[in-house]
Amino acid sequence: MATKEEYTIKSRIWIRTKNGAFLGFGRVALLKKIDEYGSISKAAADMKMSYKKAWELVNSMNSQHSSPLVIRKIGGKGGGGSVLSAAGKNAIKVFEDLAQKNDDFLNDRMKEIQFDDE
Amino acid sequence: MATKEEYTIKSRIWIRTKNGAFLGFGRVALLKKIDEYGSISKAAADMKMSYKKAWELVNSMNSQHSSPLVIRKIGGKGGGGSVLSAAGKNAIKVFEDLAQKNDDFLNDRMKEIQFDDE
Numbered sequence: 001m002a003t004k005e006e007y008t009i010k011s012r013i014w015i016r017t018k019n020g021a022f023l024g025f026g027r028v029a030l031l032k033k034i035d036e037y038g039s040i041s042k043a044a045a046d047m048k049m050s051y052k053k054a055w056e057l058v059n060s061m062n063s064q065h066s067s068p069l070v071i072r073k074i075g076g077k078g079g080g081g082s083v084l085s086a087a088g089k090n091a092i093k094v095f096e097d098l099a100q101k102n103d104d105f106l107n108d109r110m111k112e113i114q115f116d117d118e
Numbered sequence: 119m120a121t122k123e124e125y126t127i128k129s130r131i132w133i134r135t136k137n138g139a140f141l142g143f144g145r146v147a148l149l150k151k152i153d154e155y156g157s158i159s160k161a162a163a164d165m166k167m168s169y170k171k172a173w174e175l176v177n178s179m180n181s182q183h184s185s186p187l188v189i190r191k192i193g194g195k196g197g198g199g200s201v202l203s204a205a206g207k208n209a210i211k212v213f214e215d216l217a218q219k220n221d222d223f224l225n226d227r228m229k230e231i232q233f234d235d236e
Binding site: 109 | 124126127128129182184205209212216220227228232
């Protein structure tokens with residue numbers, strides 16, 4: 001007799017607009033790092049991402065929302081820095097909540113599934 | 119006033135065991151091609167995948183199920199070929215049903231989400 005395997009499920013989600021990707025795990029991770037460091041360059045370095053790439057992602061997110069998710073602060077003795085807007089913080093929350101709900105949904109469905117029913 | 123973007127959601131799912139990946143979109147696509155062609159090598163060619171890679175994926179799936187999903191037929195004038203077992207056909211059905219249910223779930227959730235509520 002064969003033993004039954006224990007199957008688990010993983011998922012990834014992406015939110016898009018007609019202009020392409022808006023939010024995914026990588027973009028949300030970048031937003032969280034910007035929130036942590038107050039700096040796109042430090043966030044990029046921490047994620048081993050080029051500054052150029054991080055800026056492209058930030059610009060992509062900002063341009064696909066009615067107001068920017070990331071706001072660049074100009075000047076000051078530290079030379080500025082970047083912070084998340086309320087919309088940026090909301091985007092993280094909404095995305096992570098959706099990902100969690102999706103995991104819960106899929107884990108529930110997996111309990112009903114029989115691969116080994118033949 | 120900014121206009122609201124129309125957000126859509128995409129997802130990918132993977133089913134795993136403790137030994138690693140069992141089923142994902144690529145593996146299920148391979149199973150469907152094997153079912154169509156009755157041949158792993160023709161399925162691999164159609165997917166622009168090496169025969170070696172296709173065999174590795176088939177072996178991985180077969181070894182993580184109580185009975186093989188793909189059965190190799192030995193001999194015969196055509197030199198054999200491969201067919202899906204009932205378990206293989208069931209795996210396609212279960213996976214695609216799960217992916218569809220997941221899409222439906224996520225699309226419903228997206229209707230409730232407000233990114234632009236600030």
